Amino acid sequence: MKKATLxxxxxTCPSCVMKxxxxxxxxxxxxxxxxxxxxxxxxxxxDFDDTQVSAGDIEKSITTLGYDVKKVQVR
Amino acid sequence: MQxxxxxxxxxxxxxxxxxxxxxxxxxxxxxxxxxxxxxxxxASILGVAPIAIQAFQALRVKVVSIDVLVTxxxxxxxxxxxxxxxxVVTFLFLFGDYLEQRTLxxxxxxxxxxxxxxxxxxxKLMSSGDYEEVExxxxxxxxxxxxxxxxxVPVDGTVLTGEAHINEASITGEPIPAGKAAGAKVYAGTxxxxxxxxxxxDRVGEDTTFGRxxxxxxxxxxxxxxxxxxxxxxxxxxxxxxxxxxxIVWLVSRNIELAITILVLGCPGALVIGVPVSNVAGIGNGAxxxxxxxxxxxxxxxxxxxxxxxxxxxxxxxxxxQVADSIVYTDEPEKIRAYLSAVEKxxxxxxxxxxxxxxxxxxxxxxEKTDVVKGGGIVAQVDGRxxxxxxxxxxxxxxxxxxxxGLKDIDLFQTRGDSLVLTAVDGELMALTGIRDQVRPGxxxxxxxxxxxxxxxxxxxxxxxxxxxxxxxxELGLTEAHGNMLPEDKSAYIQELxxxxxxxxxVGDGVNDSPSLALAQVGIAMGSGTDVAxxxxxxxxxxxxxxxxxxxxGLAKATARNMxxxxxxxxxxxxxxxSGVFFSDWMNMSIGMLVHEGSILVVILNAMRLLRFKLxx
Numbered sequence: 160m161k162k163a164t165l166x167x168x169x170x171t172c173p174s175c176v177m178k179x180x181x182x183x184x185x186x187x188x189x190x191x192x193x194x195x196x197x198x199x200x201x202x203x204x205x206d207f208d209d210t211q212v213s214a215g216d217i218e219k220s221i222t223t224l225g226y227d228v229k230k231v232q233v234r
Numbered sequence: 235m236q237x238x239x240x241x242x243x244x245x246x247x248x249x250x251x252x253x254x255x256x257x258x259x260x261x262x263x264x265x266x267x268x269x270x271x272x273x274x275x276x277a278s279i280l281g282v283a284p285i286a287i288q289a290f291q292a293l294r295v296k297v298v299s300i301d302v303l304v305t306x307x308x309x310x311x312x313x314x315x316x317x318x319x320x321x322v323v324t325f326l327f328l329f330g331d332y333l334e335q336r337t338l339x340x341x342x343x344x345x346x347x348x349x350x351x352x353x354x355x356x357x358k359l360m361s362s363g364d365y366e367e368v369e370x371x372x373x374x375x376x377x378x379x380x381x382x383x384x385x386x387v388p389v390d391g392t393v394l395t396g397e398a399h400i401n402e403a404s405i406t407g408e409p410i411p412a413g414k415a416a417g418a419k420v421y422a423g424t425x426x427x428x429x430x431x432x433x434x435x436d437r438v439g440e441d442t443t444f445g446r447x448x449x450x451x452x453x454x455x456x457x458x459x460x461x462x463x464x465x466x467x468x469x470x471x472x473x474x475x476x477x478x479x480x481x482i483v484w485l486v487s488r489n490i491e492l493a494i495t496i497l498v499l500g501c502p503g504a505l506v507i508g509v510p511v512s513n514v515a516g517i518g519n520g521a522x523x524x525x526x527x528x529x530x531x532x533x534x535x536x537x538x539x540x541x542x543x544x545x546x547x548x549x550x551x552x553x554x555x556q557v558a559d560s561i562v563y564t565d566e567p568e569k570i571r572a573y574l575s576a577v578e579k580x581x582x583x584x585x586x587x588x589x590x591x592x593x594x595x596x597x598x599x600x601x602e603k604t605d606v607v608k609g610g611g612i613v614a615q616v617d618g619r620x621x622x623x624x625x626x627x628x629x630x631x632x633x634x635x636x637x638x639x640g641l642k643d644i645d646l647f648q649t650r651g652d653s654l655v656l657t658a659v660d661g662e663l664m665a666l667t668g669i670r671d672q673v674r675p676g677x678x679x680x681x682x683x684x685x686x687x688x689x690x691x692x693x694x695x696x697x698x699x700x701x702x703x704x705x706x707x708x709e710l711g712l713t714e715a716h717g718n719m720l721p722e723d724k725s726a727y728i729q730e731l732x733x734x735x736x737x738x739x740x741v742g743d744g745v746n747d748s749p750s751l752a753l754a755q756v757g758i759a760m761g762s763g764t765d766v767a768x769x770x771x772x773x774x775x776x777x778x779x780x781x782x783x784x785x786x787x788g789l790a791k792a793t794a795r796n797m798x799x800x801x802x803x804x805x806x807x808x809x810x811x812x813s814g815v816f817f818s819d820w821m822n823m824s825i826g827m828l829v830h831e832g833s834i835l836v837v838i839l840n841a842m843r844l845l846r847f848k849l850x851x
Binding site: 172174177202225232 | 240338514
């Protein structure tokens with residue numbers, strides 16, 4: 160399990176949070192309970208299994224929704 | 235294409251506005267309906283494009299968002315030829331979105347200022363022997379770094395060489411720079427006022443004290459209370475329900491106009507955003523003023539606190555006790571002092587340290603069979619004699635004969651407010667030492683402020699003797715004082731208060747009272763940003779400045795009130811709009827959208843007041 164923190168462009172609508180949450184949760188290899196979209200900090204924190212999914216995949220699932228990802232940190 | 239349109243939201247909003255102006259001037263000014271209609275249609279289609287894209291993206295991940303409702307409503311209005319409604323609604327929605335973004339950024343600014351204080355680069359000693367500037371992520375534990383005047387300390391570390399004055403306001407809130415030399419600890423995010431240091435990195439990135447603080451604040455501003463989670467769940471079903479309602483209304487009445495009006499009016503905007511903005515603004519104000527509030531649940535509990543329990547040493551007092559009185563009952567005082575000093579050197583209790591520093595240089599003795607009696611003191615073998623150093627309870631346990639003179643002196647010391655340390659050798663009282671701890675400046679005034687804010691009970695708990703504690707309580711205007719308490723007595727006492735139905739806040743320095751901090755509904759750590767205190771408590775007063783406490787309570791109350799106001803506004807608006815639709819004939823989509831966007835701005839602006847919150851005496 161790895162832990163990714165993605166810094167997004169400023170989020171402004173609470174429904175964006177729901178969209179991003181659902182999009183990230185729908186990826187295989189993502190620990191669904193760990194998905195945490197921080198509205199005010201405009202960050203996504205997520206635990207994932209790096210044999211099944213990469214941080215790049217997670218980033219892509221968010222950018223295709225139309226939100227810019229500014230920085231990705233994996234630990 | 236999609237991303238292009240989304241990135242051009244601002245110009246689209248502007249063009250929509252221009253088109254609306256053209257439409258209205260040609261309609262009212264020249265009576266030219268043709269131009270007016272076309273301008274409205276173009277404005278609608280242009281404006282609905284980004285909204286529709288967002289709606290589509292939401293539906294793909296199975297979310298019925300506000301965008302979905304608005305898109306359907308606008309398309310519906312276009313189909314029935316109501317171009318004015320569709321144009322005005324899209325414009326208002328986009329413009330509202332823009333204003334929300336601007337104002338939301340303001341409410342978040344306080345916390346962003348804090349996170350922007352995080353260091354970004356460091357001068358690292360490379361294998362070549364030169365220092366090179368590297369990204370902060372490229373620094374590892376154990377690296378040697380160079381920090382010059384004006385630079386930020388990039389990590390938590392230990393000074394290797396050099397001397398400097400460092401402004402540690404970002405960690406301790408202390409504005410006066412602290413002098414640092416080899417061996418001293420330095421903290422990430424603090425700024426070198428003057429001087430140059432080389433330091434060794436002990437903790438980097440998110441593990442530094444500053445990193446922890448930022449993470450806690452970020453999580454706090456997004457943490458949700460029970461009520462908020464309820465609203466979230468509610469919103470998840472609410473929007474689809476509005477969509478269904480609109481559809482049913484259309485099926486029954488065959489009135490598209492009415493159906494799409496319901497879609498617009500039913501948007502849940504102010505409800506979902508109202509509480510989070512109050513939360514972020516309140517926590518932001520705190521962060522700027524050295525008060526860390528860990529989330530909206532904490533704010534809720536804190537705002538209802540009626541009982542404050544204080545630890546004495548280090549909280550109400552400076553935690554820097556000094557010997558005030560001393561009596562020796564023996565004809566060999568030098569020897570007794572030497573025994574006492576030797577035994578007290580075994581302990582790092584603040585009272586012991588005060589005695590050691592008071593006695594200064596003494597004849598050295600070896601101490602054997604040291605036994606620390608919890609809540610009592612120390613018993614040890616020195617120079618072949620049994621030496622007991624501690625409080626009255628320990629003396630009783632050791633069957634020490636106190637004699638009349640001793641008892642009288644004990645009384646005298648207690649009425650002066652001294653903490654007592656008795657020294658017995660082979661069962662005879664040999665020395666009596668009275669130690670006093672200075673009360674923190676301004677405590678009395680700030681406790682009075684707490685009372686003014688509606689706190690009924692101010693309690694002090696201490697391991698000190700009752701006389702001392704009573705004196706402090708009288709001096710400071712506390713309502714209750716309990717002495718002779720062990721750490722477990724303190725937590726038991728707090729448990730009892732909670733069982734009585736009180737909402738209890740415990741204020742301590744986080745050193746030996748973490749059970750109480752954890753147990754109280756609100757654990758408030760007065761620390762200079764020590765790790766334990768930050769972790770176990772709910773509220774951290776970043777600097778040991780007692781005056782932050784009333785501010786923190788006032789802020790919590792104001793934030794809780796602000797949240798209630800926002801919920802009230804949001805629900806009120808929806809009720810007014812829906813009843814307007816059914817019971818009046820002036821209600822339409824445009825008015826609905828205007829009121830709706832207006833209410834979102836009202837709740838954000840209302841929350842913004844919290845950024846300027848200041849406690850009026």
